[in-house]
Amino acid sequence: MDYRLLGEKIRKERLSRGLTQEVLAEKANVSVSFMGQIERGERKLSLETLIKIGNVLGLSFDYLLQDSRKTKEQPDTSGPVYIIKESGSRFPEPSAGNRPELDELVHAMQERTPQEIKIITEVAKTILKYCKNK
Template sequence: MNKNIDYTALGKRIKEKRIENGLTQEQLGELCELSAAHIGHIERGTRILSVEVLFRIAQVLNVSVDYLLFDSVENDNILNSIAPILKDTDKNKVNHFLNTVRVLAENIDEL
């Protein structure tokens, strides 16, 4: 299996999430301890990221590393949108919700 990372697509997803979060390149750079120029190169796909830099960017943008690396699937967007909704909810209720989702997922072919 010989697959290459599409750094242009990766940069595009980073840029989209940066804009969604209302951040400038300068602000993202500051939060990730990188220069705005470096962020610009990353977003254009002209600079290869280290794992550490990719991880920092993902943390600041509140997305998973796999979301940035791989083409997002519609289900990923749904799961990412659920997390903020459950953020301040009682942990027991969240666990109940997750168990319900788990049971549904395990039996999805029977629905």
């Protein structure tokens, strides 16, 4: 995760809406100094804080993370992101009979470690929790 790119995107979107750091920080329920550190990529932020910032700016979670997921160690994985229910520790082989978007996700998950799958599952649960609240 490239927090500098994420912070730049947040700053650009904030400025395009004519908001100050103070206003965005207040609406996202974080301190002004923390908001500045986020925008400069100096501090990591929680998923909950990222979602709050996105909601204030009217931006989707995936839009905010787009491009900031790229690092020197990670390949470009841009494209749609789909979420499925946790169905156990093993994923079935993709098949033409399933929905193509789920097949794409299953294929991407097969190359992940059990720890990565657990993290992805927890992130998905958090996202789904916020989707239900809308």
